[in-house]
Amino acid sequence: MLSYLGGSSAGRSRAGERPGGIIDLRIKIGTLLDMVSKRSSFLRLPLGWPVAFAFASAALVAAWAYSRTPNLQRGETLYMQHCAACHGTRLEGQPEWQKAGEDGILPAPPHDETGHTWHHDDAMLTDYIHRGGQAVLDDMGVAMTSGMPAFGEVLSAGEIAAILAFIKSRWPARLQAIQARRNNG
Numbered sequence: 001m002l003s004y005l006g007g008s009s010a011g012r013s014r015a016g017e018r019p020g021g022i023i024d025l026r027i028k029i030g031t032l033l034d035m036v037s038k039r040s041s042f043l044r045l046p047l048g049w050p051v052a053f054a055f056a057s058a059a060l061v062a063a064w065a066y067s068r069t070p071n072l073q074r075g076e077t078l079y080m081q082h083c084a085a086c087h088g089t090r091l092e093g094q095p096e097w098q099k100a101g102e103d104g105i106l107p108a109p110p111h112d113e114t115g116h117t118w119h120h121d122d123a124m125l126t127d128y129i130h131r132g133g134q135a136v137l138d139d140m141g142v143a144m145t146s147g148m149p150a151f152g153e154v155l156s157a158g159e160i161a162a163i164l165a166f167i168k169s170r171w172p173a174r175l176q177a178i179q180a181r182r183n184n185g
């Protein structure tokens with residue numbers, strides 16, 4: 001009898017362990033869900049979404065400002081390294097740039113508002129810098145020797161874009177707008 005009771009109580013406690021385990025697990029999951037819902041309940045508040053939106057917008061503006069400044073600075077550094085020797089540190093070009101030299105080659109034109117860089121769309125300018133003046137003039141059937149070297153082997157597409165962004169940043173807003181319109185049509 002005693003041994004039967006002992007056996008049964010031992011059996012009961014063993015049997016009780018298993019449901020206890022599941023109950024334990026349920027409690028843990030329950031607490032977890034409770035925690036999660038407490039966390040996300042912030043987003044259910046009427047103020048939650050506007051606050052989250054404000055933070056996201058602030059982060060976007062900060063990222064935009066960050067991505068813009070270094071791009072122009074990078075463009076300026078690259079311009080000074082690769083272009084300034086011919087096109088001038090102030091983008092002023094070479095003296096008498098509209099008159100070909102004795103060799104028949106035109107001097108480097110300015111990239112500021114006194115030049116004609118802003119007359120061209122981005123695709124043409126990028127191509128000119130990437131492949132060099134000669135390849136582009138040959139393609140256009142213009143019989144002219146170009147003094148503009150190709151930079152496709154030296155500069156990445158991103159670097160050329162950064163240089164163009166820097167050059168454009170020196171134009172008055174009116175010319176920036178005119179050139180931007182050329183890109184759309």
Ligand code: HEC
Binds near residue numbers: 146
């Ligand atoms: C060795 C001198 C030299 C260097 C360095 C040089 N260029 Fe030029 N570039 C010229 C000459 C000369 C021309 C004019 C002849 C021509 O258009 O083919 C020219 C023309 C251009 C034009 C065409 C402008 C227009 O209005 O038609 C662009 C754009 C240009 N260069 C951009 C650049 C950029 C950007 C760099 C630096 C990555 C650079 N150049 C470096 C000599 C140079």
